[in-house]
Amino acid sequence: GMDKLMDAAENGETQDQYNITIAGAADEINGKLITGEVDIAALPCNVASVLYNKTEGEVQVAAINTLGVLYILEKGDDIHSVADLAGKTIISTGKANTPEYVLNYLLNANGLDPEKDVTIEYKTEAAEIASAFQQGQAEIAMVPQPVATTILAKNEDVRTALDVTEEWTKAQGEDPHQLVTGVIVVRKAVLDEHPEAVERFLALYSDSINYINNNVEEGAALVEKYGIVPSAAIAQKAIPQCNIVYMDGEDMKANVQAYLQVLFDANPASVGGAMPNDDFYYLP
Numbered sequence: 001g002m003d004k005l006m007d008a009a010e011n012g013e014t015q016d017q018y019n020i021t022i023a024g025a026a027d028e029i030n031g032k033l034i035t036g037e038v039d040i041a042a043l044p045c046n047v048a049s050v051l052y053n054k055t056e057g058e059v060q061v062a063a064i065n066t067l068g069v070l071y072i073l074e075k076g077d078d079i080h081s082v083a084d085l086a087g088k089t090i091i092s093t094g095k096a097n098t099p100e101y102v103l104n105y106l107l108n109a110n111g112l113d114p115e116k117d118v119t120i121e122y123k124t125e126a127a128e129i130a131s132a133f134q135q136g137q138a139e140i141a142m143v144p145q146p147v148a149t150t151i152l153a154k155n156e157d158v159r160t161a162l163d164v165t166e167e168w169t170k171a172q173g174e175d176p177h178q179l180v181t182g183v184i185v186v187r188k189a190v191l192d193e194h195p196e197a198v199e200r201f202l203a204l205y206s207d208s209i210n211y212i213n214n215n216v217e218e219g220a221a222l223v224e225k226y227g228i229v230p231s232a233a234i235a236q237k238a239i240p241q242c243n244i245v246y247m248d249g250e251d252m253k254a255n256v257q258a259y260l261q262v263l264f265d266a267n268p269a270s271v272g273g274a275m276p277n278d279d280f281y282y283l284p
Helices: 003-010 027-035 045-054 098-109 126-134 147-154 164-171 188-193 195-214 216-225 232-241 249-266
Strands: 040-044 059-067 070-075 089-093 119-123 140-144 158-163 180-187 244-247
Touching: 003 195, 003 216, 027 040, 027 045, 040 045, 045 059, 045 180, 045 249, 059 188, 059 195, 059 249, 070 147, 070 164, 089 098, 089 126, 098 119, 098 140, 098 164, 098 249, 119 126, 126 140, 126 147, 140 147, 147 158, 147 232, 158 164, 180 188, 180 195, 180 249, 188 195, 195 216, 195 232, 195 244, 216 232, 244 249
Parallel strands: 089 119, 089 140
Antiparallel strands: 040 180, 059 180, 059 244, 070 140, 070 158
């Protein structure tokens, strides 16, 4: 979602100067936020909560930038609901992390015991799951985008069985909240000292997300340019499935709170040991 903004900053088209870097894992960013080396970061939602608790409120979440990106793929045509996973073996990443908690939540919501009714095999990397499909060692897997699109492109007999985001919404009942993957966090000191600059960044970021979603072919070229996905062709197929959004204000707060509560109920450590207070949310 930030690629158009990155391109504009690189070309000197923004009022403020931005030094934007891409990290392979959230752990590479966390320490830099704490020390002040990084002012604004795109992070997994639960990591933002962990940092809030670790720094005693020195980071705030300003916006949701990504909703659910998980999909259940199947080699075959047997899985059409979460209930159909009963008795099946599912390969996934994210042991003791958000994918595990999300999958368990969906299974429980559909009357399945994750410990008894299904077999879940966790892999360290999503690339391992892609290899398993190619080698005929996987039948059902839960994977994020853009890995899901890559697997589908390379395996004609594999299909998208379930959109985890849709299943999450169904499980909420009459008052659903969104499955949240990523958020934008800002150091509180930066918000206090440079609120106008932060607002300018957020406006540009919102515009960048709109551009990527509405200009998928051009956006895919930027995704390849910045090395986020090696192939623009894959990126073009994946972008519409990535649930890239810009959500701030009270809607952001309500959805983040509800999502973090699910994770907290599964494992308090996943959100830093405690639910964040209201000052976690940047509501200008």
